[in-house]
Amino acid sequence: MGILMNRAELSIALKQFLPDSAVISEQEALHPYECDGLPAYKKMPLVAVLPQTIEQLQQVVQLCHQQAVPVVARGAATGLSGGALPLEKGLLLGLSRFNKILNINPLARTARVQPGVRNLAISEAAAKYGLYYAPDPSSQIACTIGGNVAENSGGVHCLKYGLTVHNVLELKVINPQGELLTIGSAALDSAGYDILALMNGSEGMLGIVVEILVKLLPCPERAQVLLAAFDDVEKAADSVGEIIAAGIIPAGLEMMDALAIQAAEDFVHAGYPRDANAILLCEVDGTNEEVSEHSKKIYDLLLSCGATEVRTARDEAERLRFWQGRKSAFPAVGRMSPDYYCMDGTVPRKKLAQVLTRISQLSQYYQLPVANVFHAGDGNLHPLILYDANQPGELKRAEDFGAEILELSVQVGGTITGEHGVGHEKIHQMCVQFSEPELEQFRALKLAFDPHSLLNLGKAIPQPRSCSEYKLIGSCSHNTSGHQHRGHG
Amino acid sequence: MSDDSIALQLQVQEALLQKQALTIKGSGSKNFFGGLIKNNLTPLSVIKHCGVVNYEPKELVITARAGTSLAAIQSLLAEQGQMLAFEPPAFSEQATLGGTIACGLSGPRRPYAGSARDFVLGSKIINGQAEILHFGGEVMKNVAGYDVSRLMVGALGTLGLILEVSLKVLPLPEQEISLTLEYPVNEAIEQMNKWSATPLPISAACYDGANLYIRLSGAAAAVSAGSKRIGGDIIADGKAFWYSVRELRHGFFNSDKFLWRLSLPSDTPYIELPGKQFIDWGGALRWYIANTDDNQDLFSIITRHGGQVSLFRASADNTAKNNYLRHNDAFHPLSTALLDLHKQLKHAFDPQGIFNPGRLYREL
Numbered sequence: 001m002g003i004l005m006n007r008a009e010l011s012i013a014l015k016q017f018l019p020d021s022a023v024i025s026e027q028e029a030l031h032p033y034e035c036d037g038l039p040a041y042k043k044m045p046l047v048a049v050l051p052q053t054i055e056q057l058q059q060v061v062q063l064c065h066q067q068a069v070p071v072v073a074r075g076a077a078t079g080l081s082g083g084a085l086p087l088e089k090g091l092l093l094g095l096s097r098f099n100k101i102l103n104i105n106p107l108a109r110t111a112r113v114q115p116g117v118r119n120l121a122i123s124e125a126a127a128k129y130g131l132y133y134a135p136d137p138s139s140q141i142a143c144t145i146g147g148n149v150a151e152n153s154g155g156v157h158c159l160k161y162g163l164t165v166h167n168v169l170e171l172k173v174i175n176p177q178g179e180l181l182t183i184g185s186a187a188l189d190s191a192g193y194d195i196l197a198l199m200n201g202s203e204g205m206l207g208i209v210v211e212i213l214v215k216l217l218p219c220p221e222r223a224q225v226l227l228a229a230f231d232d233v234e235k236a237a238d239s240v241g242e243i244i245a246a247g248i249i250p251a252g253l254e255m256m257d258a259l260a261i262q263a264a265e266d267f268v269h270a271g272y273p274r275d276a277n278a279i280l281l282c283e284v285d286g287t288n289e290e291v292s293e294h295s296k297k298i299y300d301l302l303l304s305c306g307a308t309e310v311r312t313a314r315d316e317a318e319r320l321r322f323w324q325g326r327k328s329a330f331p332a333v334g335r336m337s338p339d340y341y342c343m344d345g346t347v348p349r350k351k352l353a354q355v356l357t358r359i360s361q362l363s364q365y366y367q368l369p370v371a372n373v374f375h376a377g378d379g380n381l382h383p384l385i386l387y388d389a390n391q392p393g394e395l396k397r398a399e400d401f402g403a404e405i406l407e408l409s410v411q412v413g414g415t416i417t418g419e420h421g422v423g424h425e426k427i428h429q430m431c432v433q434f435s436e437p438e439l440e441q442f443r444a445l446k447l448a449f450d451p452h453s454l455l456n457l458g459k460a461i462p463q464p465r466s467c468s469e470y471k472l473i474g475s476c477s478h479n480t481s482g483h484q485h486r487g488h489g
Numbered sequence: 490m491s492d493d494s495i496a497l498q499l500q501v502q503e504a505l506l507q508k509q510a511l512t513i514k515g516s517g518s519k520n521f522f523g524g525l526i527k528n529n530l531t532p533l534s535v536i537k538h539c540g541v542v543n544y545e546p547k548e549l550v551i552t553a554r555a556g557t558s559l560a561a562i563q564s565l566l567a568e569q570g571q572m573l574a575f576e577p578p579a580f581s582e583q584a585t586l587g588g589t590i591a592c593g594l595s596g597p598r599r600p601y602a603g604s605a606r607d608f609v610l611g612s613k614i615i616n617g618q619a620e621i622l623h624f625g626g627e628v629m630k631n632v633a634g635y636d637v638s639r640l641m642v643g644a645l646g647t648l649g650l651i652l653e654v655s656l657k658v659l660p661l662p663e664q665e666i667s668l669t670l671e672y673p674v675n676e677a678i679e680q681m682n683k684w685s686a687t688p689l690p691i692s693a694a695c696y697d698g699a700n701l702y703i704r705l706s707g708a709a710a711a712v713s714a715g716s717k718r719i720g721g722d723i724i725a726d727g728k729a730f731w732y733s734v735r736e737l738r739h740g741f742f743n744s745d746k747f748l749w750r751l752s753l754p755s756d757t758p759y760i761e762l763p764g765k766q767f768i769d770w771g772g773a774l775r776w777y778i779a780n781t782d783d784n785q786d787l788f789s790i791i792t793r794h795g796g797q798v799s800l801f802r803a804s805a806d807n808t809a810k811n812n813y814l815r816h817n818d819a820f821h822p823l824s825t826a827l828l829d830l831h832k833q834l835k836h837a838f839d840p841q842g843i844f845n846p847g848r849l850y851r852e853l
Contacts, residue, residue, distance in 0.1 A: 107682045108756040131686065152632050159629065165636070166607050179826050187796050188599065188773045189752035191821035192831055192849070193648070194606055197639035201632045221688045241547035247570055247660035287688055289710030346628040348548055378629035418630035426633075433633055437620045441838070442634050448833035461634065 004089060005067050010047050013067070017059045022097075024048040033092050036077040036084040037139070041424050045072070045086035050094045054172075054180065054210050057093075061208060062178030064091055070454050071176075073204045075116060075147035078139040080342060081423030083151065083203050083459055093208065095146050101125050102211070109216045110169060110186060115146025115209050119153075122214065131216035134161035137419070138327060146209050152201030154419040156252040156283075156326075159377040161217065163419070165200035172211035173199065176450040186213060198445075203421050203460040206449040220285035223251065224295045225319045228307040229276035233257055236278035237352035239305035240376045243282065244349070246301055248294050252283040253377030254326050257356070260333060260371040260384075267332035270325025271318070273309060280307075280376065281326055329373040330384065337369070337386035341398045345409030346380045346418035358408055359383055366401040368394070380418035381409070407432050422460045430460075431467035439467065490540035492554070494613075494621060494652050500533055501619040501650065501843070510843045513646040515556065515588035518581030521802045522592055523645050523848045525814045530846070533650065535587050542653060543627065546571055550610060550627045552655040555587025562586060566658055574602040574659040578735045587651045593643025596735040597693035597704070600685070600755065600770045602659070606642035613653035614641060617839025627655045640834075646845040647853050648838040662692070662706035666716045667727030669700050674759045674768075677701045681771040682756050689715045695734055696768040697741060704731060734769060737776075741767040744778045747803050747810065749787065751775040753796035760794060762787070776801075782809075788822070797821035818850050828852060 005013065011025040024030055025047045034042040046069070051057045064071050070090035077084050086092045098114035101122065105111075106129035111122055119140040123132040136155035137143055143153070148164045149171065161167070170184040184196035199206060230236040236255055243250060256264065258277050265272050272279055280302070284294040295312060302310045313319035325332075333340055347355050356372060363370045363385075371384045383405055387398040406416040406429045416422070416429040430439065442461045446453070462470075504511050512530035520526065539556035546569040553562055559579050566572055576596030577589045590612075595604040611625030614637075625631055625638040641651055672680060680701065681694040690707035704727060705715045716723070724730050733739040742748065746764075753760075755772035764779035779787075791798045799820045803810035823831060828850070835842070835853045846853070 105756065106686060107679070108754055109682075109686050110754075129686070152636070154630050162603065162607065163630065165639070166603060175826070175830075181824070181826050181830070183827075185752075185795060185797065186754040187752040188604070188755075188770060189797065191797050191799065192823050192827065193644055193834055194593070194640055194642055195827075195830065195834075197606055197636050197642075201636055206635075218686050218688045244549060245547045247663070249659065286707065287690060287711040287714060289714050290690070290708040293708045293710050346630045348545075348550075348628060350545065350548060375630075380628075380630045413626065414628050415626055415631040415633045417633050418628070419632060421632055422634070430633065435622075437618075438622045438624065438634070441616060441620075441622055441637070444837035445635055445637070445834070448837040449830065451833075 005069060007046050010067070010069060010091065013063055014047065014049055014060065018049060018051060018056055022050045022052065022056070024050070033074070033086060033094070036074070036079045036082060038080050038082045038423070038425060041082045041085050043086045043088055045090055045092035046088070048092040048094055050097050052097045057208065057210055058174055058178045058180060060091070060093060061174050061176065064454060065177055065452070068452060068454070070457055071208070072456050073150070073208050075144035075150075076118070076142050078143040079147060079151060079423065080344070080420040081417070081425040083421050083423035083456070085424045085459070087457070095144070098146070098210065104129065104216070106131060108186065110213055111216055112211065112213050113145055114211060115149070116144050119143050119145055119148055126216050127219070130219050132219050133214055134167055134217050135164050138330070145212055145214065149200055149209050149212060150202065150204045151419065151421045154375070154380065156254060156375065159253060159375070160249045160251045165197055167215045168196065168200060168212060169215055170213035171196060171199055171209050173207035173209055175207050176452065176454045180210070181207070184213070201421070203423060204456040205446055205460055206455065208455070220251070221287050222291045223283055223285040223319065224291050225281055225283045225313045225322050226295060226298055226302065227272070227311045227313070227322050228280045228282070228302040229273040229309040230278045230280070230306065231276065231308050232306070233278045233356050234353040235306040236280050237356060237376065239280065239302055239307065240352065241349050242301055242305050243298055246297060248284070248297060250282050250298070250377060251285040252281065253375070254281045255279070255372070255374055255376035256326065256329060257372040259369060260329050260373045263332040263336050263371060264325040264329050267335060268324050268328050270321050272325055276308065281322055326373070333371045333373070333384045333386070338388040338390065339386070341385040341387065341402050343381065343383045343385070343402050343405050344417045344420040345406050345414055346378065347409050347412050347414035349379045351412040351414070352376065352379060355381065355408060355412060359405060362401055362404055366397045368397055368401055375418070378418070379414065403429065424459055427459070427462050428470050430462050431470055436467065491537055493538035493556070497533065497535065497538060497650060497652070498615055498619055498621060501615050504531060504843050505619055505841060508841065510846050513591070513650055513845055515585035516558070516581060516583035518579065518584040519588050519592050523819050524851060525811060525847060527847060535650065536585065538652065541565060548627065549629070549658050550655055551658055552611070552627060552653060553586050554653050555585060555651045557586045559584045559586055559589050567661065570661050571658045572661050573608065573656065575599055575605045575608055576735060577605060578737070580736060586654060590642055590651055590654050591644065591646045597695060597731055597769055600773055601692050606639045608657045609638050609642055609654060610657055611655035612638040612641055612651060614649040614651055616649045617841055617843055621652065625655065629657065645849045647835060647849045649844060664709040664712045665692070665704060665706045665727060666712050667702060667704045667724040667730060668716055668719055668721040669702050669724055670719070670721035671699060672696070672701045674698070678756070678759060678768065678772045684719065685755070685771050689718065693731055694771040697739070698765060698767065702730065739767070741765065741776070746778050748801045749777040749779065749784070750799045750801040751777055751791050751796055753791065753794055757794050757796065760790060762790070820850065823850070
């Protein structure tokens with residue numbers, strides 16, 4: 001391997017097999033590629049490329065392999081953890097031109113798609129067969145399926161229908177040497193290690209996904225949503241466990257606290273009760289009969305858990321309005337504050353009330369308001385910390401507050417990230433969740449795929465020694481950089 | 490109920506010192522599965538490392554040690570109206586959780602509910618450097634670090650010893666009905682796929698060569714409405730029928746010949762082969778018992794259909810199977826690039842190659 005190429009040399013080498021329009025090396029044109037959905041972190045890549053065929057992709061990766069140029073892959077860049085943050089000495093590999101749905105097989109209930117296809121576009125294309133793609137991250141209008149695989153994205157419906165890993169059958173992947181591998185298959189079983197499971201959520205560090213076969217599900221006959229108001233966050237949190245204990249797995253079970261309710265009401269007028277301290281949105285779907293039976297059970301159960309009011313959406317329009325409030329909650333909260341920082345810990349359901357109480361105490365301690373909007377059914381919290389980056393010290397307080405929430409999630413038996421990924425953002429908190437031998441195992445696994453560490457290096461898994469250096473500083477909760485966090489997913 | 494992890498860790502350390510490869514043992518119920526167990530291996534028994542560590546029905550999670558019996562876990566879950574939704578085959582009353590996960594086998598509910606690996610949330614393992622490591626956890630969503638827990642499923646212990654597993658559990662369906670209808674084979678395959686593409690509450694679909702069998706599970710009203718839509722005859726003892734399919738005790742499996750497992754896209758039309766077939770998983774799993782010992786073409790035929798072949802078991806004559814396994818792997822051959830990746834992964838977890846050598850592939 002030679003000395004690292006500079007920008008001009010790399011561009012020239014890439015243009016040997018890529019059209020000029022697919023190679024971006026001008027400073028001005030590179031700006032849009034500096035960051036992903038977490039614009040707090042920005043870096044200018046050496047070069048960005050937008051290849052259009054798998055052969056071109058392989059050539060790009062082979063060149064980078066020969067020249068030891070690190071590669072960061074990018075879909076729609078809606079990620080919230082800086083996973084697609086470029087490397088200054090690296091190539092940014094844009095997959096946006098791989099945007100075709102190659103095939104839908106209605107009988108086998110599968111869709112073969114390119115990685116740049118938007119999540120929602122799959123369900124739209126499958127709708128005419130009465131089928132849909134289940135995982136539905138809030139960013140599904142914009143986010144791509146390739147990015148979903150990289151992050152193992154969830155969404156509102158994943159308690160019942162699973163995460164990306166449960167809904168992907170086969171991947172075509174370019175390995176760091178530029179070879180094309182098929183992982184998984186259209187059959188349900190594949191021989192050997194479950195590398196398919198490993199690829200999901202690997203944050204672009206093990207290979208470049210260039211084709212995806214996803215599972216489609218039959219659209220449920222009917223969906224119904226119930227809205228329950230509570231005067232107490234704890235009662236709302238506890239009723240989540242009671243629904244599960246009654247033997248019902250809701251299709252979606254979302255919770256919002258008072259601040260989030262106000263924000264959503266002001267923004268989209270969803271019809272939420274403004275005087276409530278918490279609301280639960282509980283969706284059941286399935287056959288007509290099943291939905292009727294479960295709705296009635298849940299209605300009674302929510303009342304017996306102390307709900308002050310339970311409403312069943314009278315029609316589809318009202319159901320969509322109830323959801324609109326939830327789905328626009330992040331931008332709604334965004335209107336209340338110059339900046340917000342979105343967290344993503346998951347905790348055991350039984351700890352929800354305890355964790356929410358602690359978050360509200362921390363909110364007072366740090367003097368920063370926090371709005372809670374989250375997937376209550378699977379314990380995945382999204383506290384939104386409101387702050388103003390222009391006020392001296394607020395950003396630092398927000399970051400420290402966020403780090404404490406993540407560490408709290410680990411303490412109560414949960415995880416620092418339920419669905420947004422570790423990326424660049426939570427790399428230090430990995431040291432809290434995992435021991436050094438565990439991190440070392442992750443590193444060995446990475447090297448098994450990528451012996452020269454070319455793919456998305458520095459993300460997701462802390463580098464050797466970085467944890468001990470970090471712990472020397474005294475805490476995992478102190479970032480030092482002065483930038484703003486703004487998520488919108 | 491005992492935690493034997495320190496003793497197990499010591500045994501792995503000892504094996505590393507002595508450069509002595511190990512064969513991980515549970516109850517032995519699935520010794521027949523996979524490659525030959527070599528004679529020169531030291532047994533490492535996990536059976537004393539047993540007991541449920543944590544089970545909270547409201548969390549939909551159970552965590553248990555590898556030596557815990559599958560039957561004990563299932564009856565504990567059933568008391569709370571819950572189940573392991575991947576419906577694992579046991580092949581013995583003594584089958585353990587560790588073996589179930591290491592083999593990664595799933596039963597008739599698999600296409601509709603998910604496979605063993607789909608339900609794994611976390612694990613504690615001993616890797617090939619005798620380190621006790623913990624991955625994943627007990628929460629439903631967790632994307633911190635690589636998904637090592639799911640990688641352990643179906644790895645047949647070749648990447649490390651599974652000490653503990655956390656599994657997502659689901660409520661038992663309120664009601665189940667099993668129906669049977671007569672169909673020619675290709676119509677049966679098509680019909681299973683067509684029904685699976687509708688919102689019917691299907692939880693299993695198989696075909697025995699003459700009749701199609703469908704199980705519906707869910708809310709009572711939904712099951713009864715669904716069964717009216719499908720028609721056919723209700724099977725009196727549906728539970729016993731699906732048990733026989735899951736445990737391979739159905740009459741079809743009564744044979745001294747090799748039992749091949751063909752994994753295919755569910756809509757693959759019937760493939761003519763010299764022998765008999767039993768179709769499960771709504772068309773995606775085909776059990777095949779050949780009339781002939783000449784299976785030369787089997788691999789190329791199934792590969793051409795986008796499928797994979799494995800030798801599952803030979804009921805009576807182990808000599809023939811052992812002969813076969815001396816020259817072949819039990820599982821579908823991997824491409825060179827994939828096999829290479831497998832070797833690298835094996836090396837990453839078990840650099841000295843002490844865990845279950847040859848059990849998954851002869852090269853691993």
